[in-house]
Amino acid sequence: MANDQLGKFGVWRPYSMVTPEKVRELEELGYGAVWLGSSPPADWDGYEALLAGSDTITIGTSIVNVWASPAAQAAETFHRLDARFPGRFLLGIGAGHREHTGEYTKPYDALVQYLDELDAAGVPKERRALAALGPKVAELARDRTAGALPYLSTPAHTASLRKLLGPDTLIAPEHKVVLDTDIDRARELGRNSTSFYLSLSNYVNNLRRSGFHDADLTPPGSDRLVDALVLHGTAEQIADAATEHLRAGADHVALQVLGDDYVRDLRALAPILTARV
Template sequence: MAFDELGRYGVWLPFNAISPEQAREVEELGYGALWLGSSPGEDDLVVAENLLAATENLTVATSIVNIWKSPAAKVAEVFHRIEAAYPGRFLLGIGAGHPEANATYRTPYDALVEYFDELDAAGVPKERRALAALGPRVLKLARDRSLGALPYLVPVEHTASARAILGDGTLLATEHKVVIDDDPVRARTTAEPRTSFYLGLQNYVTNLRRFGLTDEDLAKPGSDRFYDAVVAHGTAEAVAEKLRAHLLAGADHVAIQPLSDDPLPALRTLAPLLK
């Protein structure tokens, strides 16, 4: 899969909250990829097939399939089924999730290596899979064993750091949350229910500390500085500028996550500003 098939901007939404009609509009608006969030399992990937069937050129990608919940052999079977029906339009994003949410959690790096080994054995090509990655070691694994890295809940500074680790020729597709509202207090209040949860997950907290956020910033529900780092808010023009900052810092693609019950109004507003 070539990077340009994803386009510069895509849309990140929970996999169980996307309709075929929404997918069609996402494509018509010019977004290149639709990222299925909230850990779809192998049985849930019928959602990807339905969205691919409803669109013509849109890439559908997982962000991410959780390696603790979905055996690699079963995921590979689904990958090959989707690939046969929709050649070149599905990207398998995998990740290790969070120790707080997985009772069987063990050393994630070793488990990811084993998972990639199983995907290799099952014939899932390196260039058709990507890895959720935050820290340097897992970013290097994404570079060496997949198309590239899928960072989540990161500031622009992380994008620059990740690009330095990945080097050229490795995909860097960064998720970023958005709230179009020029009242900063109201925007942060809108973001809180969908964002403060992550402050209870150690991998995100540890990563954000690397980029200057303090324990005070990262104490629930999160400081203004935290929200300003991980949520693009303000006027539509200001939001678009923050998203472009990831590209300028080295991202190939930005996956936009509107923090609203209906994502389409924000996506419609942003689309002409992101051309």
């Protein structure tokens, strides 16, 4: 999958909260991809409906958990979708969290084995991507997939990945958004959405690499941390901040809008984001 096929901006959303009608509207607004989060199962029966209800937008998983969905199942889904909707499905995979998986041992080895099985099943390297934060898994993403899908990261992390991975590897970070100019209200919503991740070692370790300290990372997180992880303000301010990832070397940014009406906010952002690229 060519990086430009995704466009510069997409939308990240829990898979159970995405409908064909909303995907169609996001496509019409100019977003290039919808990323299905919260670990969609590889055999979820909603993929076809989302693709059938739209014409060009990419549907990606962000991510299928390798502990929960066998590689053979993921490969079967990929081939079924690709036969009907050529080039429009990207299989994002990842190892989840040590704290939530009883058999979480040697996650790197599990990822390698999963990719080996996808190879054997004929899933092309360029049509899959890997949740990657640290350098070892990021290099695996470069060598064995189209690229990296960082989550809960900053433009500084994007810049470090681009330096590590070179010019040709896809880097498509997720970033949270609150369209609200009331800073206290925006921070409260942002903190409620990010404090959970401060109990997960992979995110905490990556945020340390990105320059945050104990005072920032102690739950529920400092204002400095929340402001970095959750863009807030006017649509213009959010668009300017989101394009920092592109300037840092990202190919694509997946916006996760927090709040009651995410499509309304994405409508407001769409023309401004288009003007920024």
